[in-house]
Every structure is written in structure tokens, then in C-alpha cells.
Amino acid sequence: MSRAERSVPAPLLIPAVVAVAFLVLPLVGLLVRTPWSGLWPQLTAPGVGEALRLSLVSATLATAVSLVLGVPLAWVLARSRIRGRGLLRALVTVPLVLPPVVGGVALFLVLGRQGIVGRWLDEAFGITIPFTTTAVVIAETFVAMPFLVISVEGALRAADARFEDAAATLGADRWTTFRRVTLPLVAPGIAAGAVLCWARALGEFGATITFAGNFPGTTQTMPLAVYLALQRDPEAAIVLSLVLLAVSLATLLLLRGRWLGRSGAGAVP
Amino acid sequence: MSLAADVRVRRGAVHVELAVDVPAGSVLAVLGPNGAGKSTLLRVLAGLLPPDGGRVEVDGEPWDDVSAGVHLPAHRRRLGMVFQDYLLFPHLTVLDNVAFGLRTRGAGRREARAGAAEWLARVELGDLAARRPGQLSGGQAQRVALARALAGDPALLLLDEPLSALDARTRLTVRAELRRHLGAFGGATVLVTHDPVDAMALADRVLVVEDGRVVQAGPPAEVARRPRTDYVARLVGLALLPGTGEGTSVRLDGGGRVAVAEQAAGPVLVAVRPESVALWPERPAGSPRNTWPVRLTGATPHGATVRCELDGEVPLLADVTAAAFAELGLAPGMQLWATVKASEVTVYAR
Numbered sequence: 101m102s103r104a105e106r107s108v109p110a111p112l113l114i115p116a117v118v119a120v121a122f123l124v125l126p127l128v129g130l131l132v133r134t135p136w137s138g139l140w141p142q143l144t145a146p147g148v149g150e151a152l153r154l155s156l157v158s159a160t161l162a163t164a165v166s167l168v169l170g171v172p173l174a175w176v177l178a179r180s181r182i183r184g185r186g187l188l189r190a191l192v193t194v195p196l197v198l199p200p201v202v203g204g205v206a207l208f209l210v211l212g213r214q215g216i217v218g219r220w221l222d223e224a225f226g227i228t229i230p231f232t233t234t235a236v237v238i239a240e241t242f243v244a245m246p247f248l249v250i251s252v253e254g255a256l257r258a259a260d261a262r263f264e265d266a267a268a269t270l271g272a273d274r275w276t277t278f279r280r281v282t283l284p285l286v287a288p289g290i291a292a293g294a295v296l297c298w299a300r301a302l303g304e305f306g307a308t309i310t311f312a313g314n315f316p317g318t319t320q321t322m323p324l325a326v327y328l329a330l331q332r333d334p335e336a337a338i339v340l341s342l343v344l345l346a347v348s349l350a351t352l353l354l355l356r357g358r359w360l361g362r363s364g365a366g367a368v369p
Numbered sequence: 370m371s372l373a374a375d376v377r378v379r380r381g382a383v384h385v386e387l388a389v390d391v392p393a394g395s396v397l398a399v400l401g402p403n404g405a406g407k408s409t410l411l412r413v414l415a416g417l418l419p420p421d422g423g424r425v426e427v428d429g430e431p432w433d434d435v436s437a438g439v440h441l442p443a444h445r446r447r448l449g450m451v452f453q454d455y456l457l458f459p460h461l462t463v464l465d466n467v468a469f470g471l472r473t474r475g476a477g478r479r480e481a482r483a484g485a486a487e488w489l490a491r492v493e494l495g496d497l498a499a500r501r502p503g504q505l506s507g508g509q510a511q512r513v514a515l516a517r518a519l520a521g522d523p524a525l526l527l528l529d530e531p532l533s534a535l536d537a538r539t540r541l542t543v544r545a546e547l548r549r550h551l552g553a554f555g556g557a558t559v560l561v562t563h564d565p566v567d568a569m570a571l572a573d574r575v576l577v578v579e580d581g582r583v584v585q586a587g588p589p590a591e592v593a594r595r596p597r598t599d600y601v602a603r604l605v606g607l608a609l610l611p612g613t614g615e616g617t618s619v620r621l622d623g624g625g626r627v628a629v630a631e632q633a634a635g636p637v638l639v640a641v642r643p644e645s646v647a648l649w650p651e652r653p654a655g656s657p658r659n660t661w662p663v664r665l666t667g668a669t670p671h672g673a674t675v676r677c678e679l680d681g682e683v684p685l686l687a688d689v690t691a692a693a694f695a696e697l698g699l700a701p702g703m704q705l706w707a708t709v710k711a712s713e714v715t716v717y718a719r
Contacts, residue, residue: 260456266450266456267444267458267469268415268417269416269448269449269527270444270469271445271470272469273442273444273473276473281458284458287460
């Protein structure tokens, strides 16, 4: 690459620098304000560990549910020729753009004790969902699953479908082909989608607080704890935020090979 | 294990209507330009594309019968297919690639691997069993793909441009090996190619397809000697001129006359090999009977020779050595004289 190609024109360079500052400065501020000496007591304070554990468990469960339901859905969107596929994809993507609070309200209306499905669950089985850990998992799944579906669908589209033709000529039916050929071929895409989905579930706030409430130990996840702490003990909020930031950075590291690595690949000599 | 098929498929602009008949143990080459419908035919035979009409029958068993509503899906057909770029599963070892078809057809893991190892030995790749497809050369990948296709003991073997991804030198050896394996295979083989040499070397019968239709069928030597269309002629290097025989000369449909050595009558095709055409900057003295003014419209290096496309009353192809091409100072657009000895012109009835 020559020097001339590497130089960036000022009208592009200046906004780009401002954008970087805008994105990075708040994080730097967080690190600057962190009470490093009081870190350990804050982390071990009652409730923090609980919130962190609840967050990790519910995000992992939401990711598991998303994998079990979302991968088949992605396959249907990418491979099947059923009618109304475009509409189906649009419906699936709605939670991506929907304000999470609205999602929470909608879930409450359906699964709440007076909801269409919720009333039946209550009457038939005595099951109540809102304000339980189950509700947290449901809210997170609702918000995060589309991320998984979209990235797995993209991976499926990018994968060469002719491998599936080859499997068919070797006597494999569609289910066998899916298990033994398609799934291994798109495994990296599924992994990336799962990490993305997990990160989104971990940060979920709006739908969770609306549908599951904010009960320490059962529904108070990390983001909820941060928000609450900010009102009475800002230092605790900073520490909790720091934990979430660390988790996010770890997620980014996991995805590094996939996203950061790809754009950087061209620069490698 | 014979194949009889007569299918119709509409794919966009191409309307494919082909009938093929392949006895057990024989190889049919389907030869044609890109977009002629060759691959569509293979996909129909494989069950990957349901035909719009017609039937496909193997050993008398219907695999497709549109009027009776029969369509056997690909995975239930006893076939093997070698794809143009082989499509070896990148996440499986060479051994597991070959074992794949045995596993899906009910063999246990150990049994399938034993069978696969046997096939790998047969294509002389036994020591590469543990490799991934990405670590193979083109020729090796081709042999693995063939082993994978044949391992399931298919009744029908389909080869889609099996040699086109290989470089010229590898192609030579792989072609000879492929010929040996096809000779040992008891089922019917359909080979799709746009390379006439593959067709000539591997097939018992050649079907030339253009625009979804058969334009010529016959044994390879016959097709090479007596091409029926311009495309086939160009493939095998002949200029093909339709005309009417009048004793020892032929009046061409496009104008002009060609002197021939044999007696000819009625509608005929005149075939002129490019190497028998000589080019002159001036009208040669004591001219042979076949002398035409021509214009050089194109030149393509073709090994040690340059194939020249000539336009004029009689359109021709001429092969001249690269040295002669330079010596004559040939360039597209030049006016030249072309001569051909009457004894070097082939003529046959249309």
C-alpha cells in the first residue's frame, strides 16, 4: 500500500476522530471514576453476587432457548420455500427495532395473569409467570433471539447450499443433511450469533423490568441493579457497571476472530 | 443397471428437452456449450430438480414419471455424483467424506470406514485418509470425489465437468485414471463436459446438446469426423460448410464453390480441417482449385500454432505456425488468399 492511499482526507478524518472520542470517552470516564481501592468490598457486598449470578444464569438460559428455537427458524428462513417467508422474516425482526419496554408490556399482556395465555396457564396448571426468574428468561429471549436468528440466517445464506445437494446425492435426507453437513458448516456463524444473543440478553433492561419486575434474588439482574444503585449509591453503580463492561469486553474478544479479524485481514502483509 | 430418460424442463430462458439412453456399463458424454442445459439434465437425473415433464427410469424402475406423479427424492436414488468443484465436505476427513454415503445408507461407523478405506486404496489415496479436503491437490480431490460417489455402489454415476477444475498436466493423468475406473463400473454413467477431448476419451457415445436440444448423437469418432453443426465442428477444429454436391464440386449455401476429391450429390456438409488451410499474402501462382480471397478477422494462439478466423465468401479456420504468422506479418483486418487442396476436403451427406 502506498503512502497516498493511506492518508485520510480531513473532512473524513475529523468527524471520525470525534466519533471515536464520543464512543470511547464515556468508558474512559467510567474507569477514571472507579474507586479502585474500594472495589473488592463493593463487589462482595450482599446482592451484587446474587445479581451477577442471576444475570449470567438467565442470559445463558435465554441463549439456550434461542439456540433450540432460533436455529431451526433461521433454517426455515434461509432454506425452505414456504409462502410468506418475507413476512415471517419481518415479524421475527420486529423485536430488534421494538423498544424493549414495549416488548415487556406485550409479554405482560399475553403471559400476565389476566393475559390470553397467562390466564389459561394459571387456571389449568396454577402457573404464574410474571415477576419470576422464568419471566426474566422469557423477556431476555424475546429481545435477544432475533440477533441469533439473523446472524445464523446470514451464515446459512453464505454457506454453499450445493454441499447439501452433494449430501442428498449421497443418500442423506434433509434432517441428516442438516445435522451432519449444514450444522458443522455454519457452526462459526451459530457461535457468533450465540455470543451476540448472550451479550444482548445480559444487558436486557426494559423488557425485564416491565415484565419481570425488580425483585432482588429472583428478577433483579445486573442492569437493574446498576440503575437502582445509581440512585442511592453511585459508587456501587460504577463498580457494577465496570463488571458489565468487563463482560462485554470479554465477549468482544471472543468475537475478535470473526469481526475485528475480518476487517484487519486485508492489512496483514 | 441401465438408464432411460426423456425429460422436459424449463429453466428461465432455456427450454431443455432431452432423451438419453445409457446401457449398463457404458458411458454417455453430454457435450455442449455453457448454458446448453447439460447441468440441468444432470440435476434432473440426480433428483435435485423435478422435471416439468417426461420420465427417468433406471433398471426399469421409475425415478421420475411426471404423468404418474412419481418423483423419487435425490437421497432415495441409488446414484453417485461427482460435482465440478467436487464439493468435498470441508469439516470431514477424506475417509469420512468417502464413508458418508455408506453411513447414510445404513452402514455402521466401523463398517462404513472400512468400506471407505477400501475405496481410497482403489484410487491410490489410502495414505491421505486422515487429511482434510483443504489439504489435497486438485487431482487428489477429484479422486476422493470419485471414490465418494462410487462407494455407495450406485446404479447411476453422474459426472459434472469432472476434469475442468484441473490444470492441463494433471488432467491428462486423471483422465486416464477416470477412464480405468469407468471401465470397471457396472452401472450407467452420464458425463457432462464442454471439453471434446474428455468426451472422446471417456465416452462410448456422445450426445451434443445446444439450446436444450440434441443436435447430434453417436460414437465419439463418428461425431468428430462428421460434425453436424458449426459448434461441433469448431469444437473438433473443423470449418463446416453446408452445400449441394455437384460432381466433384460443392455449391455452398452461403455462396462460393469448393472442389472435392470424391463425387458428391444432393445436400452435403463440407468439412475443412484448419491445418489443411494455407494462407498467402498474394494470389498464389498455379493456384490450386480451391483459392478464396479472405479477410483475417481473429487470431488465437493455440499451442504452437495460431488459429486464424477467416471471413469471406467461404468462412474458414486456418492453423498456421506461430513463426509463419510472424513472418507473414499477419494482423486482423488483412486481406489474404486461402487455399485448400481438394483431397483434403471431407464431404458427407447431410
